Amino acid sequence: MAQKPVKKVVLAYSGGLDTSIILKWLQTEYGAEVVTFTADLGQGEEIEPARAKALAAGVKPENIFIEDVREEFVRDFVFPMFRANTVYEGQYLLGTSIARPLIAKRQIEIARQVGADAVSHGATGKGNDQVRFELGYYGLEPDITVIAPWREWDFKSREALLEFAEKHQIQITKDKRGEAPFSVDANLLHSSSEGKVLEDPAVEAPEFVHMRTISPEDAPDQPTIITIDFEKGDPVAIDGVAMSPATLLTKLNELGRDNGVGRLDLVENRFVGMKSRGVYETPGGTILLAAHRGIESITLDRGAMHLKDELMPKYASLVYNGFWFSPEREMLQAAIDYSQAKVSGRVRVKLYKGNVTVIGRESAYSLYDQDLVTFEEGKVAYDHRDAGGFIKLNALRLRVLAKRDQRG
Numbered sequence: 212m213a214q215k216p217v218k219k220v221v222l223a224y225s226g227g228l229d230t231s232i233i234l235k236w237l238q239t240e241y242g243a244e245v246v247t248f249t250a251d252l253g254q255g256e257e258i259e260p261a262r263a264k265a266l267a268a269g270v271k272p273e274n275i276f277i278e279d280v281r282e283e284f285v286r287d288f289v290f291p292m293f294r295a296n297t298v299y300e301g302q303y304l305l306g307t308s309i310a311r312p313l314i315a316k317r318q319i320e321i322a323r324q325v326g327a328d329a330v331s332h333g334a335t336g337k338g339n340d341q342v343r344f345e346l347g348y349y350g351l352e353p354d355i356t357v358i359a360p361w362r363e364w365d366f367k368s369r370e371a372l373l374e375f376a377e378k379h380q381i382q383i384t385k386d387k388r389g390e391a392p393f394s395v396d397a398n399l400l401h402s403s404s405e406g407k408v409l410e411d412p413a414v415e416a417p418e419f420v421h422m423r424t425i426s427p428e429d430a431p432d433q434p435t436i437i438t439i440d441f442e443k444g445d446p447v448a449i450d451g452v453a454m455s456p457a458t459l460l461t462k463l464n465e466l467g468r469d470n471g472v473g474r475l476d477l478v479e480n481r482f483v484g485m486k487s488r489g490v491y492e493t494p495g496g497t498i499l500l501a502a503h504r505g506i507e508s509i510t511l512d513r514g515a516m517h518l519k520d521e522l523m524p525k526y527a528s529l530v531y532n533g534f535w536f537s538p539e540r541e542m543l544q545a546a547i548d549y550s551q552a553k554v555s556g557r558v559r560v561k562l563y564k565g566n567v568t569v570i571g572r573e574s575a576y577s578l579y580d581q582d583l584v585t586f587e588e589g590k591v592a593y594d595h596r597d598a599g600g601f602i603k604l605n606a607l608r609l610r611v612l613a614k615r616d617q618r619g
Contacts, residue, residue: 215356216241217241217243217328217329217356217358218243218244218327218328219243219244219245219246219325219326219327219328219329220237220241220243220244220245220246220327220328220329220330220331220356220358221246221247221248221318221319221321221322221325221327221329221330221331222234222237222245222246222247222248222330222331222332223248223250223314223318223330223331223332223333223344224247224248224249224261224265225249225258225261225333226249226258226260226261226264226265228372228376228381228383229333229372230333231264231268231376231381231382232372232375232376232381233331233333233360234247234265234268234270235268235375235376235379235381236360236364236375237331237358237360238268238269239379240364241358243329244271244274245268245270245274246270246274246275246276246321246322246325246327247261247265247270247274247275247276248276248278248314248317248318248321249261249262249275249276249277249278250278250280250313250314250317251277251278251279251280251281252280252281252284252310252313252314252398252399253281253284253397253398253399253400253457253460253461254397254398254399255397255402256397258277259277261275261277262275262277264382268381274325276317276321278317280313280317281399281457282455282456282457283313284310284313284398284399284400284457285399285400285456285457285459285460286456286457287313288309288310288312288313288535289309289399289400289456289460289496290444290445290446290456291544291547291548292305292309292526292530293496293499293500293503294444294445294503294547294548294550294551294554295519295522295523295526295527295543295544295547296500296503296504296507296519296520296523297523297526297527297530298500298523298527299479299527299528299530299531300477300479300480300527302475302477303475303477303479303491303531304400304401304475304491304493304496304497304500305527305530305531306398306400306401306402306403306491306493306496307339307340307396307398307401307403308339308343308530308531308533309400309530309535310398310400311340311343311344311347311533311535312343312347312533312535312536314344314347315330315343315344315345315347315348315351316347316351318330318348319347319348319351319352319355322352322355323352328355328356329355329356329357329358330348330355330356330357330358331357331358331359331360332344332345332359333360333361334359334361335361336359336361336362337483337485338481338483339481339482339483339531339532339533341359341361341362342482342483342532342533343532343533343535344533345357345359345533346532346533346534346535346536346537347533347535347536350535350536350537351536393405393406393407393408393409393420394406394407395422397422397423399457399460399461399464400460400493400495400496401423401473401491401492401493401496402422402423402491402492403489403490403491403492404416404420404422404489404490404491405487405488405489405490408420409488409489409490410488411488412478412488415476416476416490420490421474421490421492422492423464423467423468423473423492423493423494424467424468424471424472424473424474424492424494425468425469425471426471427470427471427474427564427565427566428471428564429471430469430470430471430563430564430565431469431470431564434470434561434562434563435466435469435470435561435562435563436559436560436561436562436570437449437450437466437559437560437562438450438451438557438558438559438560439498439499439502439557439558439560440556440557441502441503441506441554441555441556441557441558442555443551443552443553443554443555444503444548444550444551444554445551446459446463446499446502446503447459449462449463460495460496460499461495462495463494463495463496463498463499464494464495466494466495466498466562467494467495467497467498467562467567468494470562470563470564470565471564471565472494472497472498472562472565472566472567473492473493473494473495473496473497473498474490474491474492474565475490475491475492475493476488476489476490477489477490477491482531482532482533497567498560498562498567501560501567501568501569502558502560502567502569503554504569505558505560505569505572506554506555506556506557506558506572506574507519507554508572509556509572509573509574509577509578509579510553510554510555510556510574510576510577510578511550511554511578512578515550519547519550522543522546522547525539525543526540526543526544526547529543553574553576554576555574555575555576556572556573556574556575556576556577557572557573557574558571558572559571559572
């Protein structure tokens with residue numbers, strides 16, 4: 212039941228069955244005027260039909276917002292995250308997590324524009340997304356009213372939801388009348404599949420679950436070799452062709468898809484406390500991560516690189532848990548961005564049957580000095596005898612410990 216009087220609410224609206232039910236529920240339960248926001252994040256589905264569905268549900272034309280935010284998504288969210296080489300729990304490239312703050316940001320901006328006093332989302336009460344959306348809302352508009360229907364309404368089953376939909380003449384596609392085999396979330400960075408046929412982590416995911424990649428076994432027998440150019444930590448060109456952020460990621464997705472790159476079968480620890488199994492596909496992001504580490508390997512000082520690696524797990528947890536707009540994430544971002552000032556150059560990458568291998572890297576800012584590392588007599592003065600004192604100083608505490616233990 213409604214908890215607080217609401218006059219106008221901005222709903223994150225996909226046009227699918229769940230958010231269509233939520234739209235009508237907000238109208239009937241809260242008596243609120245609903246404003247819909249539908250974001251094109253590169254999910255690969257036509258989003259314009261959401262306009263017709265919203266109109267059919269009684270939403271005023273001026274209250275329907277459908278926006279292509281792909282460039283903003285990649286430029287302002289994906290690329291900053293990849294500057295940190297962000298990986299959650301050693302595997303997950305955070306494709307779902309990083310999309311939520313952008314949606315929350317636009318909902319708040321629209322709420323201010325139209326004078327709405329509430330925002331709403333379709334995330335369930337068991338998942339991470341409810342946390343990500345709502346931390347975003349409150350971080351940007353601390354006094355906003357948040358409506359989370361899945362935590363409020365009285366529907367006890369899928370059948371009850373379908374009955375509500377039929378009662379209010381909400382279109383139900385044929386496959387939605389039964390149990391869906393799994394749920395899917397997608398954007399330009401990745402697709403994630405969870406639930407139903409994937410709930411048993413001991414059972415291999417059926418091949419039909421994979422949406423963004425061909426299987427590595429079916430990938431070409433010849434490798435694909437590409438170059439990626441970086442400027443200040445961000446990719447700017449593929450094979451010498453300059454591209455916008457979203458265009459570049461789209462191209463990397465195509466290359467990854469065709470070579471079976473980017474599949475992940477993961478059991479992760481949700482922020483709300485439970486474990487969940489998912490099948491994720493991040494073809495372009497997998498290539499980008501390897502290439503970015505490749506260019507960093509010759510342009511970053513050892514201390515800076517190692518510090519970044521130490522900070523990364525904290526950064527990853529902040530993104531995963533929904534703290535994108537927190538001061539600590541912004542502090543980490545400032546340090547990470549500072550480190551990228553000279554992370555520019557070209558990386559050559561080989562894609563082959565699910566694998567991404569860096570096979571070359573070059574930069575005008577390279578710290579790699581062949582004269583220093585060569586086994587031949589280098590031009591740069593390096594006295595091998597200096598290493599003896601270096602080793603003895605570092606071994607001093609170990610020797611003291613060993614002597615104590617020998618006495619004992």
